[in-house]
Amino acid sequence: MFEWAASEEDRPWKRWVLLGLGIFIAVTLATKWSGLADLTLIDTDDNLRLAQVRDWLAGQPWSDLRQYRMEPPAGADIHWSRIPDLPIAGIILLLTPLLGGAMAEVVAVTVAPFIPAAIILFAIATVTRRVAAKGAWPIALIAVLMATSVSMNLMPLRIDHHGWQLAMLSLVMVGFTDPRHARGGAIMGLAIACSLAIGLEMIIFIALLGAATVLGWIFFAGERYRMMTLGAATAGGSTLFYLLFASDANRQLVCDALSPVWLSNAVLGGALLVAIAWKAPRDWRWRTGLALSAGLIIAAFHAFAFPHCLSRLEGVSDEAVRLWLSRVHEAKPITEQSVRIFVTALFLPALAIVGYALLVKRGGKERQRMALGLGAAMLVATGLMFWQSRLGAAAQLLAIPGAAGLFVVLVPRLAASYSMLVRVLGISLAFIATSGALPILVGNYLPDKNRKSEAEQDEDDAISRERCGSREDMAILANLPQGHVYTFLDMAPRVLVMTPHTTVTGPYHRNHEAIVDNILTLRAKPDQARRRIEATGADYLLLCRGQLDVIGPGVEDQGLAWQLGKGASFDWLEPIAVSDDNPNLLYRLTTQGSSG
Template identity: 45%
Template sequence: MTEAGTGADARDMADHRFWRAHWLIGTLVAWALVSCVTLLAKWQSVMALGLGDTDDNLRLAQVRAWLDGQGWYDLRHYHLAPPAGADIHWSRLPDLPIAAIDLLLTPVVGAEMAERWAVALAPLIPFAIGLIALALIARRLVAPHAWPLALLAACCAGILMPMWMPLRIDHHGWQLALLAVALAGLADPRPARGGVTSGIASALSLAIGLEMLIFLALIGGATALFWVRSQEHARRIAAYGASLAGGSGIAFLIFASEANRAPVCDALSPVWLSAVAAAGAALALLSLTRNERWVVRLMLAGIAGALIAIGFALLWPDCLGRPEGVSRELQALWLDNVQEARPIWRQDWQKALIVIALPLSGLAGYAIGLWRARTDMARFAPLLALAAMAVMSILLLFWQVRTAPAAQLLAVPGAALLGMAIIPPMRRSGQMLVRVFGTVAAIGVMTGLWAVVPIAMVPDADAAESEASDTAEADCGSLEAMAALDRLPPATIVAPVDLSPRLIVGTHHNAIAGPYHRNGEAMMDVFEGLGGNEARLRETVERYSASYVLICPGMKGDWLYGVEDEGRTFNRLVSDDAPSWLVSVALPEGSPYRLWRVVE
């Protein structure tokens, strides 16, 4: 070996020791830097309370109502579908950090600024948890010094990262962070600690919502298969089963709303609590068996799983289909056409490539990692479990692209494995150009940023149209524009469903419906009222005692109201051909809205 080579190896060993020793501090430093950069980038939006998503707006409305005295278990939104209000399937758990920051800062900066700081800072908490969990997975399954590669891959994930950014206060960021924690438990070499970690993280995720149910079920299945492979994992399944069942029961008692205490299919209710409790109890009982034959253990686990599945089908047959439970009419009109509910092959190719690039890189990394760990079962088994879930997440993209953030999160450990395989040879090259450009190219391959190249090379024919739509969307959600509406006396307003959550956050008015499946009747009243004929709109107005009708032409959801059919009421309103019982209300010049007052 040459003296230069010996020196390079010594430097590499010193670097490895440094990264191994300072992983937690390094992860927190990376989190702080990224958080500061994104806060600065989004500062104007924070000051404008620029919650762009309907769920973020309704989450803020839910926190406001709670802080104003609404009951802990009452999660109805009384500013929607008055006077009864709209029932939402969420829980209070994601409300806690938002409310805590708001209450803590109000005496210091005032109520208005405290709320803005709350929506800016609250998403950074699950961001920190998610990064720490991903760093742990990389340390345990890739190499003790590989965690920076995992953080780099995560921070380059174009679909995952926005879920953890300022203003993204909806529950998805928390569920992704808890999924990462559950995976870290699966990778934990200490069985009991790993089982408890995965069980508690799964229970908390279920308390928030069922969006990660498939992946949580796969984690449970992998935990059981660990025990099937080796009796040494009896402590893992016992700890996992007890913490999953017990944690879910406690979470149900603390966080389940009044509505979710009924046997509903779309939240942690008696339906899913019974299934989770049965599964946890079954795993705890299986851990007590002492049979050395893996075939017998597999048979016992299979029997337990079959009994739980049969019991679920017999007790809760209504929950065997889609959990939303909407009417066929609403599903055909709305749910099947929601962008995130469409499969990846129905997205534009640029978005599809951004979604799939990192998962494909992750799969390549998992293949390399599994080959290298084939003789080390302690690493091979959890790597195989993560690789299988990564494959499943990619397959699910061909069902609904809403699983894209989870698919990118599951790809991160695989990306770190790929990085460990292709970056060091580039860095050790004797050619400077290879060291520089080769390393950059390797990072691009590892992180999925290679997708940027074809996207940049092919002009987007719809770019101008998309930009115009984004501008209209921003204008429609502007608090400055809504100030004119807020000056009107409090009233109930018929507005498009995608505008309504923002309307109740930006003004003191009520609306009819937001895009939430439990309120199918109210949604159909708005869809058919604005998208039907004059008589149907009048029926909706009278049913909810509405005083105004509001539209914002150019919003992305306009297609729901039949914009291609000139005979629809929505198009008549766009053309200022309103029914005689609607009187136009003057708004400031440049307002994106058109508003009419209902007259007798």
């Protein structure tokens, strides 16, 4: 039923992948259509990405990524890369003469996410054909769309870098499974270099696939050329991406981006890979010794040259972790999410464990190498979800070829059954499960610890974070004289996109001192909060009733934000009238009066 050989000359499947991409585009456009005109960007990072692109197109230097409308005049330090800005800016520049700037932006934030989506669909289909079976790619294609942690990063309006990071991981998988060893290593190395230049979120998983390549060299000496080109492409590619894309701030010895710290590690590691593979010893024990020695050299170099990078990567204070980072939803363990999210995130990896094990059992040496490498990386990613649930996207992506492999093994056995019921229902259930559709179908029936009554949910919807940032509800603030806005961390990027104002800070870890000050100010008693807000030179105070919980526990019944949310008034805050259904609270700071 399935052919195991993945012929590179077999072309028709690529046209079907294109059709799948078209269906994905059509479905997601239909679901997101109402939010396109209002630029209802999905989260804070998407909003800041658009603000950064606007600033660049308005003349901000290529290598200056500070956001000067946050924490003016010095600006907030942003550790990002220009790489995800390129397609957005390119589409805007291309279409502005035809459609005008506003409509060009709408098209850009709609189309840009489909570029990494196309890369992922073709990459995962290719990997699945090589690892599972030639005819198993449809399962993988559907699984990409059903793996919500993956597909949510490929939707229209999702313009931040997460989709690009997943695309680079999928290309590393392509290189790892490439039957042409030298080409595969080059693909891996360039994708790793690009991933590092975009951000460090995938560093663990690309390092694991790199280590799997080294293990393949140890136990399968034919992997020598893959390892050599991997090392050369990683070192050379990282250098090139650093020279082209490193911001002024990232040219310092910082630990959270491709800086001289990680560039040095990449160049040293790549050079060592080339060196130890140049004349590979025949004895696997010698190869093991060389690989271990290289690993120890890299670890020792990093520890002694950059000891400040051995602590928390973000470099944020303990207070910032307590007040802010530990409360970020996606940074919480998967065990603290709802049952529905827990099951959906872990379902594909659980099936893939069995699938990869079966592929190892029945495959030849090359398939064993691929299944072991991908399976090990997936297991680590799955385990790390119990630390931070945001790693579920990488786990699901790595799981897809294994889940497809399980389908490949099960179907012939089910099809051989004498029972029509087993053949029909068994194959159907196997398809629904291994494609990742099952948790989507039963998700609404799973208990959700965050689920509220219908009346409570309606009230939450009316004051939701999305509503607070809508074009309609931000219009009053946008039409006020340009000024400085004191607001919640997560509202700040939306203020930049929807209004001409500046903001006090935003949720970006290099500015952790300002983050702590923002939270403590909104939690403080009104007299103290007034002094702190006035010290920032703020003209306006903007609060979203749907975000009052972000100030944290402790003094809600006495703190400024909580009291304002309950209807309190203070004569140093002049309310600015908004419509009854507007979930925002908006005030102008006055220079006279005292709190009361």
